[in-house]
Amino acid sequence: MENAVLITIGDEILSGNTIDTNSNFIATELKNIGIKVSQIFTISDEIETIKNTLRTAFEIGDLVITTGGLGPTRDDKTKKALAEFFDDEIALDEATFIHLKNYMEKRGRGDILERNKEQAFVPTKSTVFQNQYGTAPCMMMKYNNKLSFSLPGVPYEVKPLIKDQIVPYLKETFSLQYINTRIVSVVGIPESVLADIIEDWELSLPQNLALSYLPVGTRVKLRLTASGHNESVLQQQLEQEIQKLFPLIGESIIATSEDKIEKILGELLNEKKLTLSIAESCTGGELAKMITSNSGSSKYFVGGIVPYATAKKVEILNVSQKTVDEFTVVSEQVAQEMAKGCQKLFGSHISLSTTGVAGPGKGEDGKDIGTVFYTIRINDNEQTFRLYMPHLERLDFMYFVSQKIIQDLIGLLINNQ
Amino acid sequence: MENAVLITIGDEILSGNTIDTNSNFIATELKNIGIKVSQIFTISDEIETIKNTLRTAFEIGDLVITTGGLGPTRDDKTKKALAEFFDDEIALDEATFIHLKNYMEKRGRGDILERNKEQAFVPTKSTVFQNQYGTAPCMMMKYNNKLSFSLPGVPYEVKPLIKDQIVPYLKETFSLQYINTRIVSVVGIPESVLADIIEDWELSLPQNLALSYLPVGTRVKLRLTASGHNESVLQQQLEQEIQKLFPLIGESIIATSEDKIEKILGELLNEKKLTLSIAESCTGGELAKMITSNSGSSKYFVGGIVPYATAKKVEILNVSQKTVDEFTVVSEQVAQEMAKGCQKLFGSHISLSTTGVAGPGKGEDGKDIGTVFYTIRINDNEQTFRLYMPHLERLDFMYFVSQKIIQDLIGLLINNQ
Numbered sequence: 152m153e154n155a156v157l158i159t160i161g162d163e164i165l166s167g168n169t170i171d172t173n174s175n176f177i178a179t180e181l182k183n184i185g186i187k188v189s190q191i192f193t194i195s196d197e198i199e200t201i202k203n204t205l206r207t208a209f210e211i212g213d214l215v216i217t218t219g220g221l222g223p224t225r226d227d228k229t230k231k232a233l234a235e236f237f238d239d240e241i242a243l244d245e246a247t248f249i250h251l252k253n254y255m256e257k258r259g260r261g262d263i264l265e266r267n268k269e270q271a272f273v274p275t276k277s278t279v280f281q282n283q284y285g286t287a288p289c290m291m292m293k294y295n296n297k298l299s300f301s302l303p304g305v306p307y308e309v310k311p312l313i314k315d316q317i318v319p320y321l322k323e324t325f326s327l328q329y330i331n332t333r334i335v336s337v338v339g340i341p342e343s344v345l346a347d348i349i350e351d352w353e354l355s356l357p358q359n360l361a362l363s364y365l366p367v368g369t370r371v372k373l374r375l376t377a378s379g380h381n382e383s384v385l386q387q388q389l390e391q392e393i394q395k396l397f398p399l400i401g402e403s404i405i406a407t408s409e410d411k412i413e414k415i416l417g418e419l420l421n422e423k424k425l426t427l428s429i430a431e432s433c434t435g436g437e438l439a440k441m442i443t444s445n446s447g448s449s450k451y452f453v454g455g456i457v458p459y460a461t462a463k464k465v466e467i468l469n470v471s472q473k474t475v476d477e478f479t480v481v482s483e484q485v486a487q488e489m490a491k492g493c494q495k496l497f498g499s500h501i502s503l504s505t506t507g508v509a510g511p512g513k514g515e516d517g518k519d520i521g522t523v524f525y526t527i528r529i530n531d532n533e534q535t536f537r538l539y540m541p542h543l544e545r546l547d548f549m550y551f552v553s554q555k556i557i558q559d560l561i562g563l564l565i566n567n568q
Numbered sequence: 569m570e571n572a573v574l575i576t577i578g579d580e581i582l583s584g585n586t587i588d589t590n591s592n593f594i595a596t597e598l599k600n601i602g603i604k605v606s607q608i609f610t611i612s613d614e615i616e617t618i619k620n621t622l623r624t625a626f627e628i629g630d631l632v633i634t635t636g637g638l639g640p641t642r643d644d645k646t647k648k649a650l651a652e653f654f655d656d657e658i659a660l661d662e663a664t665f666i667h668l669k670n671y672m673e674k675r676g677r678g679d680i681l682e683r684n685k686e687q688a689f690v691p692t693k694s695t696v697f698q699n700q701y702g703t704a705p706c707m708m709m710k711y712n713n714k715l716s717f718s719l720p721g722v723p724y725e726v727k728p729l730i731k732d733q734i735v736p737y738l739k740e741t742f743s744l745q746y747i748n749t750r751i752v753s754v755v756g757i758p759e760s761v762l763a764d765i766i767e768d769w770e771l772s773l774p775q776n777l778a779l780s781y782l783p784v785g786t787r788v789k790l791r792l793t794a795s796g797h798n799e800s801v802l803q804q805q806l807e808q809e810i811q812k813l814f815p816l817i818g819e820s821i822i823a824t825s826e827d828k829i830e831k832i833l834g835e836l837l838n839e840k841k842l843t844l845s846i847a848e849s850c851t852g853g854e855l856a857k858m859i860t861s862n863s864g865s866s867k868y869f870v871g872g873i874v875p876y877a878t879a880k881k882v883e884i885l886n887v888s889q890k891t892v893d894e895f896t897v898v899s900e901q902v903a904q905e906m907a908k909g910c911q912k913l914f915g916s917h918i919s920l921s922t923t924g925v926a927g928p929g930k931g932e933d934g935k936d937i938g939t940v941f942y943t944i945r946i947n948d949n950e951q952t953f954r955l956y957m958p959h960l961e962r963l964d965f966m967y968f969v970s971q972k973i974i975q976d977l978i979g980l981l982i983n984n985q
Contacts, residue, residue: 165605167596179584188582191610436856443852455874457856463871
């Protein structure tokens with residue numbers, strides 16, 4: 152059990168209506184038990200296409216996981232394709248029907264509908280993994296020495312099925328090779344320069360270690376993956392190789408294990424016992440969301456404010472109207488006053504502020520789209536930065552700016568220690 | 569030029585490190601010019617795999633778009649695979665080199681690096697589309713009567729290449745069939761019940777119309793896609809079919825053209841000349857972000873606050889400490905007082921508030937993970953709701969709750985008119 156293939160079924164992904172987040176989740180969970188996803192097929196909800204893709208998938212991988220196409224509506228055809236592919240028939244499964252009935256009754260919908268009853272019909276050769284958060288069951292099929300699982304497409308049904316049932320099942324049934332991953336976060340060095348600096352190191356990595364470059368905003372994540380049969384040996388190997396990076400780029404490394412920037416920040420703030428607050432305008436809540444997406448952020452995050460209307464910057468954050476009139480609301484000066492007011496409002500050690508024009512409409516004062524000023528205030532010290540990124544779409548802009556600010560704050564905290 | 573195949577190249581997607589957002593963007597843009605994405609392949613950065621997938625892709629589609637694997641680092645192999653597949657050689661392209669030099673000089677990096685120079689090497693048979701926001705060029709190749717484009721993987725380089733160069737090129741070069749799409753947003757009816765109610769309508773749809781069900785939280789989006797050679801006929805057809813839905817489910821329809829809930833809300837608020845503010849705790853900024861992600865939201869969104877620490881709910885929003893002590897911070901009463909304080913702080917017509925436990929850690933007062941209370945306050949009227957969703961991961965929880973609140977607000981605004 153080494154190679155997995157994912158099949159995402161559904162026209163909503165191909166049409167651009169929905170972003171496929173299931174594959175990402177499943178790939179991560181499988182990686183943790185040493186199974187590598189070698190391909191992902193995203194296909195439409197047609198019986199012939201599903202059957203052909205199953206055939207190809209079983210040629211490539213030992214494990215095939217399909218998501219989608221199991222809803223009760225007319226456009227879902229996965230189950231029929233499964234039965235045809237495995238030369239099987241669909242029949243009512245008693246256990247699944249009872250589970251479904253209980254599920255519906257618990258939700259006050261005891262009058263089980265005919266369409267929902269269809270959900271309890273499965274291929275007779277399948278082993279059913281019951282879905283605790285929806286009506287479509289997960290079906291496991293055997294194909295020679297290989298396995299397939301067919302799941303519904305709804306992400307919050309997929310996650311518990313994978314995590315609580317499929318991964319434990321695979322772990323127990325097969326003896327799997329360990330895979331360990333470490334992420335080294337590097338800031339302030341462009342990818343191509345970084346590649347030059349660490350070229351010799353990269354070429355001398357042991358055979359069972361693989362390196363990838365993942366640029367995120369102005370940060371480059373180096374992902375080191377090691378595979379083998381002894382987990383503690385892998386951990387040692389990774390640690391050894393990462394230590395060799397420090398003489399080369401030590402000052403630019405902001406983390407060597409954690410991947411998510413909000414988590415790196417959280418650990419630093421906890422360690423230094425510092426609290427944080429935010430006043431954000433052009434990032435519109437994204438920065439607060441990024442910080443609070445880290446579980447445990449209530450330990451250091453006091454609060455945030457999104458004073459979208461200029462009058463609210465003045466009223467709540469004490470930005471002076473004179474400053475706004477003189478320099479416009481998208482200015483270094485307003486960013487500074489926002490940070491100061493925010494620090495006072497929330498009584499935190501650190502405050503961050505953003506003011507800018509996310510576009511595509513021009514800002515009130517005619518400042519160029521893509522311009523942003525942000526201030527990082529730590530106790531009585533502050534620094535203000537300007538970014539200009541006219542090429543980013545609105546949401547990407549909000550995301551990029553938020554990432555950059557957190558990254559800069561981490562840099563300041565590390566270098567001031 | 570009818571069918572496109574997308575190939576996403578890169579181990580960072582297969583490993584679960586990155587979510588593929590490019591495919592979604594490209595599929596949407598192509599749909600608008602009548603090109604349907606019929607499959608997406610996500611593959612690893614290996615020359616043989618890339619070549620094999622190109623072969624399959626050209627069998628399925630007239631247009632093949634690859635993203636990824638064009639960076640200057642050692643793990644990018646797309647260009648080599650392209651040259652081998654098209655039986656071509658890689659050579660320095662003068663125009664691309666000059667473009668690259670200008671690009672670097674503009675960014676104060678005139679000392680063009682050897683590794684970056686490699687970016688100006690392309691297959692000799694390719695037509696280059698210059699990348700305005702990065703160093704990797706986009707290469708077009710011809711294959712019989714078919715076309716391929718190879719782009720870098722960075723989303724903010726992909727977007728302008730597709731939008732400003734490739735889509736206009738395809739539009740001009742081919743005479744394409746029109747595709748029109750309308751989305752009908754339905755709330756308050758579960759998918760399976762909805763399917764029963766509109767079954768006859770669905771079965772009587774004209775041949776050139778296709779229907780899909782897309783559940784998002786507790787909303788179901790009905791997507792109607794029409795294809796044909798006369799755009800105004802398509803528009804009429806769609807409008808006619810949508811009108812037939814009103815006698816069946818009219819009261820549950822919250823929008824018939826707009827897809828994004830934040831945009832539906834924005835249009836309603838503008839129409840009714842109402843302003844909005846937010847006090848969010850467990851959604852941590854996601855709700856504000858969702859609302860501000862709509863361009864033009866500054867017309868109705870006055871501001872938001874994320875009073876994460878309980879003390880800040882009391883100090884800034886005037887929540888009474890007594891209420892907190894008596895009912896705990898995650899309670900109906902605190903949600904109500906937050907909404908009231910928020911309305912006053914920002915001076916808006918409408919205010920929304922959230923308080924809950926996003927997990928995975930327990931809340932301060934031991935309330936169950938997944939519990940949330942939210943209040944919608946419109947002028948002097950308010951309603952408070954409770955949700956319990958223990959199965960959602962932290963970020964999904966924040967997203968789901970935010971979607972639900974906006975949806976409920978829309979429902980209230982529509983039914984109070």
